[in-house]
Amino acid sequence: MTTATATRTATPATDKQKIFFDNLLAEREHHLTPETIALIKAKASSTDMRGLIDELLKAPHKPMQSTNMxxxxxxxxxxxxxxxxxxxxxxxxxxxxxxxxxxxxxxxxxxxxxxxxxxxxxxxxxxxxxxxxxxxxxxxxxxxxxxxxxxxxxxxxxxxxxxxxxx
Known part of the structure; x- marks a missing residue:
């Protein structure tokens, strides 16, 4: 009896995830460099992006600057x-x-x-x-x-x- 093994391919991050990720980067404190951010947005899977978004949601807010609004x-x-x-x-x-x-x-x-x-x-x-x-x-x-x-x-x-x- 032969068994078929299913290979699972990672789904790329959605546009909504990328936009939300950008919004969170703008308002939360983080340690990511611009090069790392570009790489994440280009290559991250939907699951990876979900994990990064969860981490950013836990991060503290950047201090509010009224001139930016x-x-x-x-x-x-x-x-x-x-x-x-x-x-x-x-x-x-x-x-x-x-x-x-x-x-x-x-x-x-x-x-x-x-x-x-x-x-x-x-x-x-x-x-x-x-x-x-x-x-x-x-x-x-x-x-x-x-x-x-x-x-x-x-x-x-x-x-x-x-x-x-x-x-």
Missing amino acids: PEPGIYKRDGQIYELKQNRHTGVLKVSRIEVFGTRVRRRATVLRARVFTTADKITLDDASGFGREYGICCCCFRLLTDPISVRDGIGPVCKAKYFPGL
């Missing part, structure tokens, strides 16, 4: 539009990924944390106008653009004055 607003990162909105009860910034379906906007939860956004990620007037022209929706308040001038500019006059003063 972005302000609430609209950000663009990796071609996606995100809204950072402050919770009125806790004051914590919540990150939502914006998805457009026709003339409807949906805010989707994301694994990204507010601290990964920088001022360089803040949406520009050109990006906001392009979004508005493409979808017919204001990128700042997510309302339907109906005024011909607003449709042409891709952004409403109130949002333009509020989010891009002096332009």
